[in-house]
Amino acid sequence: MTAWVLIVDDEEMIRDNLKAYLEDxxxxxxxxxxxxxxxxxxxxxxxxxxxxxxxxxPDMDGNTxxxxxNHLYPGMxxxxxxxxxxxxxxxxxxxxxxxxxxxxQKPLNDMAPLAAAxxxxxxxxETRP
Amino acid sequence: xxxxxxxxALSLAGVVVTPSLAVAAPLSDRTPDRQIGxxxxxxxxxxxxxxxxxxxxxxTWILVPLAVIAVAALLWSSLxxxxxxxxxxxxxxxxxxxxxxxxxxxxxxxxxRDVTEAASDWIWExxxxxxxxxxxxxxxxxxxxxxxxxxxxxxxxxxxGELTTDPEKWRRHRQLLEQRQxxxxxxxxxxxxxxxxxxxxxxxxxxxxxxxxxxxxxxRGTGTxxxxxxxxxxxxxxxxxxxxxxxxxxxxxxxxxDRYGHFLLANHxxxxxxxxxxxxxxxxxxxxxxxxxxxxxxxxxxxxEVIESGVSKLIAEEAFTDHTGHTRTMQTIKIPFIEPGLxxxxxxxxxxxxxEQKHAKEEVARMxxxxxxxxxxxxxxxxxxxxxxxxxxLNQPAEEVSGLSxxxxxxxxxxxVFPQLExxxxxxxxxxxxxxxxxxxRMTFDVHGELHYADVMxxxxxxxxxxxxxxxxxxxxxxxxxxxxxxxxxxxxxxGGLAAGxxxxxNNPLGVILQGSQNVLRRIDPDMPQNREAAASLGADLNxxxxxxxxxxxxxxxxxxxxxxxxxxxIVTDMLSFSRRSESRFSLVDLEDMLETVLRLAASDYDLxxxxxxxxxxxxxxxxxxxxxxxxDKTEIEQVILNLLKNAAQAMxxxxxxxxxxxxxxxxxxxxxxxxxxxxxxxxxxxTLNRVFEPFFTTKEVGxxxxxxxxxxxxxxxxxxxxxxxxTSKPGQGACFSIRLPSSREALP
Numbered sequence: 039m040t041a042w043v044l045i046v047d048d049e050e051m052i053r054d055n056l057k058a059y060l061e062d063x064x065x066x067x068x069x070x071x072x073x074x075x076x077x078x079x080x081x082x083x084x085x086x087x088x089x090x091x092x093x094x095x096p097d098m099d100g101n102t103x104x105x106x107x108n109h110l111y112p113g114m115x116x117x118x119x120x121x122x123x124x125x126x127x128x129x130x131x132x133x134x135x136x137x138x139x140x141x142x143q144k145p146l147n148d149m150a151p152l153a154a155a156x157x158x159x160x161x162x163x164e165t166r167p
Numbered sequence: 168x169x170x171x172x173x174x175x176a177l178s179l180a181g182v183v184v185t186p187s188l189a190v191a192a193p194l195s196d197r198t199p200d201r202q203i204g205x206x207x208x209x210x211x212x213x214x215x216x217x218x219x220x221x222x223x224x225x226x227t228w229i230l231v232p233l234a235v236i237a238v239a240a241l242l243w244s245s246l247x248x249x250x251x252x253x254x255x256x257x258x259x260x261x262x263x264x265x266x267x268x269x270x271x272x273x274x275x276x277x278x279x280r281d282v283t284e285a286a287s288d289w290i291w292e293x294x295x296x297x298x299x300x301x302x303x304x305x306x307x308x309x310x311x312x313x314x315x316x317x318x319x320x321x322x323x324x325x326x327x328g329e330l331t332t333d334p335e336k337w338r339r340h341r342q343l344l345e346q347r348q349x350x351x352x353x354x355x356x357x358x359x360x361x362x363x364x365x366x367x368x369x370x371x372x373x374x375x376x377x378x379x380x381x382x383x384x385x386x387r388g389t390g391t392x393x394x395x396x397x398x399x400x401x402x403x404x405x406x407x408x409x410x411x412x413x414x415x416x417x418x419x420x421x422x423x424x425d426r427y428g429h430f431l432l433a434n435h436x437x438x439x440x441x442x443x444x445x446x447x448x449x450x451x452x453x454x455x456x457x458x459x460x461x462x463x464x465x466x467x468x469x470x471x472e473v474i475e476s477g478v479s480k481l482i483a484e485e486a487f488t489d490h491t492g493h494t495r496t497m498q499t500i501k502i503p504f505i506e507p508g509l510x511x512x513x514x515x516x517x518x519x520x521x522x523e524q525k526h527a528k529e530e531v532a533r534m535x536x537x538x539x540x541x542x543x544x545x546x547x548x549x550x551x552x553x554x555x556x557x558x559x560x561l562n563q564p565a566e567e568v569s570g571l572s573x574x575x576x577x578x579x580x581x582x583x584v585f586p587q588l589e590x591x592x593x594x595x596x597x598x599x600x601x602x603x604x605x606x607x608x609r610m611t612f613d614v615h616g617e618l619h620y621a622d623v624m625x626x627x628x629x630x631x632x633x634x635x636x637x638x639x640x641x642x643x644x645x646x647x648x649x650x651x652x653x654x655x656x657x658x659x660x661x662x663g664g665l666a667a668g669x670x671x672x673x674n675n676p677l678g679v680i681l682q683g684s685q686n687v688l689r690r691i692d693p694d695m696p697q698n699r700e701a702a703a704s705l706g707a708d709l710n711x712x713x714x715x716x717x718x719x720x721x722x723x724x725x726x727x728x729x730x731x732x733x734x735x736x737x738i739v740t741d742m743l744s745f746s747r748r749s750e751s752r753f754s755l756v757d758l759e760d761m762l763e764t765v766l767r768l769a770a771s772d773y774d775l776x777x778x779x780x781x782x783x784x785x786x787x788x789x790x791x792x793x794x795x796x797x798x799x800d801k802t803e804i805e806q807v808i809l810n811l812l813k814n815a816a817q818a819m820x821x822x823x824x825x826x827x828x829x830x831x832x833x834x835x836x837x838x839x840x841x842x843x844x845x846x847x848x849x850x851x852x853x854x855t856l857n858r859v860f861e862p863f864f865t866t867k868e869v870g871x872x873x874x875x876x877x878x879x880x881x882x883x884x885x886x887x888x889x890x891x892x893x894x895t896s897k898p899g900q901g902a903c904f905s906i907r908l909p910s911s912r913e914a915l916p
Contacts, residue, residue, distance in 0.1 A: 049675045055682035062689060062697055094671065121674035123667055123743040145678035145736045149685060 041160050042086035045069040046076050046103065047119065048096055052144070056090060056119075059149045060156065072096045073103040077110075086114065087163045088156050093120040101128055108134055115159040117142060117152065218279050225268055236261070287391055291371070294385040297321050297344055309392045310367050316359050322371075328358035347383055349374035354393065368397040415445075420497070420518035423506065426474050428453040428467050431506050431513055442490030459488040470514045473501040477512065484525070487518065495522040548640040551628075552581050554599050556592050559635060581638065587612040588638060591623060595636045598625040609647060618853060620647040652860070652885070660886075666742030673739055680732040684725055691716060741879050755796040756804070758840065762790075762831055765808045772813070779816040789832040797840045797908055799888055804908070807880040807892075808844065811904050814876065815846035818902070822849035839890065839907040851896040859894050884908070 043065045047053045053069040060067050068084060070076040074097050080086075089107060093100035104116050116136060118125070121144040127136055142152050240254065247254070283290065283303055292301035298321055302314045322344075323330060323337050330337055336355075343350055351372040358366065373388025414421050415435035423432035430437075433448045441448055441456050448456065457463035465485070473480050482499040489495065499518040506513045542549050543563040551560030558581050561573045569576060569584045582589035594605045607623040624639045690698055693709040702709040716722050766786060775781040797804075812829065819827040830845040851859065860881040884892040888908050896902035 049679065051679040051683060052675060055679065055686050058686045059682070059689070062686075062695070121671040121678070123670045123674075123740075144674040145681045145732065147681050147685075147733050147736065149682055 040064060040066050041088075042066045042068055042084070043156055044076060044080075044084075044086040044089040044114075046071075046073060046089065046095060046100075047092035048072065048094070049092070052092075052119075056149065056152075060153060063153045063157075065156065073098050073106070076103075077106070080107075080111065088115045088117065088159045090117045090119050090152070090156070093118065093122055093125060101131060104131060104134075104136075113163060115163060116140065117155055117159070119146075119152070120144060218275055221275065222272055225272065229265060229268060232261075288389040289391075290387070291373070291390055292376075292385060292387045293321075293373075295383055297386065300385065306390070310357075310369065312357065312359065312367065322355070325357045325359060326355045329356055344386065347375040354397075366394075367392055368394040419520070420516070422518075423504065423513050423515045424453060424470055425506075425509070425511060425513045426471060428463075428470065430456075431509075432515075437518075440487070440489045458490065458492075459486075462486060462488060469499075469501055470516075473503050473514045474512050477503045479503065484521070495520050496525045497521065546641070548585075548638075548642075550581055550585065550588070550638040550640075551635060552595060552638060553635040554596075556580050556582065556595055558584060560637075585640075587621075588623065588640065591625060591638060594623075594625045595638065598627040598636050599634065602627050602629065609643065616853075618857075619644040651857075652881075662742050663882075666739060670739055670743055674736070677732055677736050677739070680728060681736065684729040684732065688722075688725055688729070691722075741876070752800045752802070753798060754801065755798055756801045758794055758797050758833055758842070759790055761797075761801060761805060762788075762808065762833075762842075765805050765812065766831075768805070768809055769812045769816075772809070775813060775816055779813070779820040781816055783827060784816055784819065785826065785828040787828060787830040789830060791833045791835050794833050794835050794840060797910075799908055800883075803883045803887060804906075807883050807906065808842065810876045810880045811844040811906075814904075815844060815848060815902070819846060819848040824848050835910070836907065838910055840910050842906040842908070843903055844906075845901065845903045847901040850898050850900045850902050851894075852898050856894055856896055860892070 043060055045053055045056050045060075045067060047056070047069070048071050050071070053071070057067040057069045068076070068079055068086065070079065072095055089104075091100045091104055095103065100118065100120070104118075107114055107116075116134075118127075118136070118141045120141065123143070125141065127138065127141065140155070142155075146152060236258075243250070284305065286305060287309065289305035289309060290301070290303040291299060291306070294300045299318050302317060306312070306314060306317070317325065323341060326337065340350070340353060340355075349372075352370055353372070354368060354370045356366060356368050369390055370393045371388055371390040373386045376384040376387050378384050417434060418436055420437040420440055421432070421434040422430060422437045424430055429450055429452050430448050431450075433445055435445060438445045438448045443451075443456070453467065454463055457466075462485075469480060469482060479500060479502045482497075482501070485497050485499060487495050487497045497518040498521045499516055502515045502517075503512050504515045505511075542560070545562060546564060547562075548565040548568055549560070549562040550558060550565050553559055558576045558579050561569065561571070561576050565585075566572055566576075571584060576584050582592060591607065594607060598605045604624055604626045606625075609620045610623050612619055612621060620643050622641045622643050626637045626639065628635045628637060689695065691709075691713060692698055693713050699709055702712070769775050769781055772781070815829050816827075824847060826847075828847050830843070832841075832843040832845065834841040834843075860878050881892045884890045884906050890906060890908040892904065892906055894902060894904050
């Protein structure tokens with residue numbers, strides 16, 4: 039069964055490009071422009087192992103979204119995809135196991151490393167008891 | 168008969184004696200009462216014992232033969248009448264003889280008168296009551312006091328003034344006279360209320376007169392007017408006093424000493440210097456008075472030299488310690504002179520205290536040296552010139568720059584000595600003319616082919632005595648460079664700030680471009696199964712489509728979009744580097760490891776590998792073995808070094824350098840760690856070198872670089888690491904970029 043990847047990004051073409059690339063890589067992708075519709079999708083039975091989160095979102099900031107999602111769905115892994123050059127990881131997120139390796143600076147010249155990270159995290163979820 | 172003879176003798180004697188008395192009369196004609204007195208004939212004899220006796224003797228001699236002749240004539244008159252004629256002749260003969268005697272008497276008397284009249288003394292007499300009874304004629308002639316003011320008075324009545332000023336003198340004199348003692352050389356000053364000639368000084372001597380019975384009859388004596396003498400003495404004394412006052416008023420030491428060092432003369436200043444009175448000092452030995460032996464010996468040697476040689480000597484400067492122990496500097500002239508009353512040569516000295524002048528002189532010299540030190544200590548080049556531009560003063564930096572000493576440069580035209588300042592002559596003229604400084608900021612000049620900047624200021628000299636100007640030149644090359652660097656840094660910071668603000672907005676569209684073009688290229692790839700499936704479901708031949716896309720250059724355009732997007736993204740990233748970073752990423756980094764990492768990165772870098780043929784470049788390593796770690800942001804410094812390697816490689820590739828080589832060198836400096844990247848490429852000219860760290864400055868063709876690489880590196884090293892990045896190069900001689908990172912953590916931001 040193909041796993042789901044959740045993408046939250048307010049830039050439509052970024053969303054579509056990531057979705058297209060990951061779908062080509064064989065993933066099922068749910069992409070939303072804001073956090074609320076993503077939560078709606080999850081509540082309605084949506085499930086995913088990896089979430090690619092933008093930081094600047096219309097309804098809340100990415101950090102808060104990660105905190106909420108982590109609280110509701112503790113198994114979910116996160117990758118951060120941001121256009122802000124000055125982004126630094128808050129300590130509490132670091133405590134959740136996030137590090138600089140999870141941060142992908144826009145623009146991505148090549149999406150392959152991101153896709154590789156998604157694959158690696160998903161595999162990690164699989165092996166975890 | 169005998170009676171008759173006696174009468175005749177007497178009468179004859181009376182007749183004959185009368186003329187002889189008349190001869191003496193002029194001597195006593197001022198005292199006629201005397202002649203009728205008790206002892207008429209004795210008086211002349213007494214007055215002038217020698218002449219009187221002679222007269223008396225003559226008279227006696229004459230009387231006796233006359234009496235004999237008279238008696239004989241009486242006896243024989245009647246008897247010898249016949250013989251009368253004969254006798255008459257005889258008498259006439261006798262008369263002739265008498266006349267001759269009388270003449271002799273008159274001559275004697277005249278001699279006596281001449282003597283008294285010519286004498287500078289007069290003769291006086293006073294009676295037993297001590298009142299003047301007689302004054303010889305000379306009295307009036309000598310004193311100018313008429314005798315009538317004197318006669319009948321006592322001596323003390325003539326000296327009313329002295330009687331009150333010196334009563335003791337007169338008391339003694341009066342006592343002496345009352346005791347009838349003789350006296351000699353009694354001097355007094357007359358004061359006669361009724362005489363206009365008063366204030367005469369008279370010197371008198373006298374002895375008491377006693378008659379034959381020993382009865383006191385008054386005084387007789389001589390007097391002389393010594394007024395002129397007394398006044399001359401007085402004047403001399405006054406003149407002496409005046410001279411004395413003058414030498415005492417002179418503030419310099421005036422003294423005279425004999426060859427043995429005894430003071431013959433000393434003025435007030437001299438006595439004061441020795442803390443003594445003039446009297447105490449005079450006739451004292453210099454050796455005993457002067458406290459400092461070395462000084463006194465030296466002075467006595469000088470004295471003796473002057474006395475022996477008879478030539479004056481000027482001692483320009485000598486130490487003199489006065490009685491208070493205060494040492495002064497004196498200038499002394501010693502002159503040989505012969506002290507009146509001494510036959511030996513003595514020395515006359517005048518000593519002037521020049522302590523103040525000497526101090527002033529020393530102060531001037533000290534001040535001159537001090538000012539010289541000040542101008543020499545100034546880092547600026549200072550050139551003093553006269554209104555015509557001729558050098559008057561150079562300070563040490565000016566001497567160093569010109570290679571000429573002050574003395575050699577003096578009087579030469581400043582433009583000849585300092586060619587770089589030649590064009591400042593107009594400013595010198597203007598500054599003097601307008602009386603205000605004229606500034607030429609950032610004047611450029613050439614030092615061994617290197618461009619230097621100098622601030623030149625021309626100050627007019629305003630002192631009354633000196634007109635001219637001072638040219639001050641400060642080499643501000645370093646400052647100008649730092650300033651331009653700072654300006655650049657500021658520019659970069661604002662670029663960084665701007666980039667940070669807009670990065671997010673730009674990165675999203677760039678992401679769309681890059682990711683979109685990646686997806687496009689991926690989805691037309693005939694090798695991808697999904698693509699083939701999708702094409703097949705539409706009945707299209709993916710290979711044909713792909714050939715078409717290639718044929719029409721669409722793939723090339725897509726690659727172009729992708730590359731342009733990536734370049735834009737790189738510019739944004741570079742610009743973001745200009746914003747300040749926190750120190751959080753700093754750590755101790757092994758320097759050799761880091762350099763090796765960079766070399767590996769360079770070897771795998773696409774541009775270096777494909778475009779600049781990095782493999783061809785010989786990499787040399789010259790690492791300082793004593794250097795291990797450096798505290799820095801590893802990724803940033805890696806980026807800097809990689810950048811420098813890229814620059815070098817690119818420059819050498821473009822130039823076609825025959826055997827390109829890059830030397831990586833590390834060195835420990837006192838405060839820094841030095842990392843150098845040295846190539847043997849084409850190098851740079853000064854113009855390029857000056858701008859090499861400027862943002863967006865590039866020598867590369869458009870599209871070859873962002874123009875930010877070196878300025879980013881500069882920023883990372885200087886702003887983020889507080890280090891220094893510098894470049895040295897000359898055309899055709901390669902380039903050397905030096906990174907200096909502070910070796911202490913405190914120096915970091």
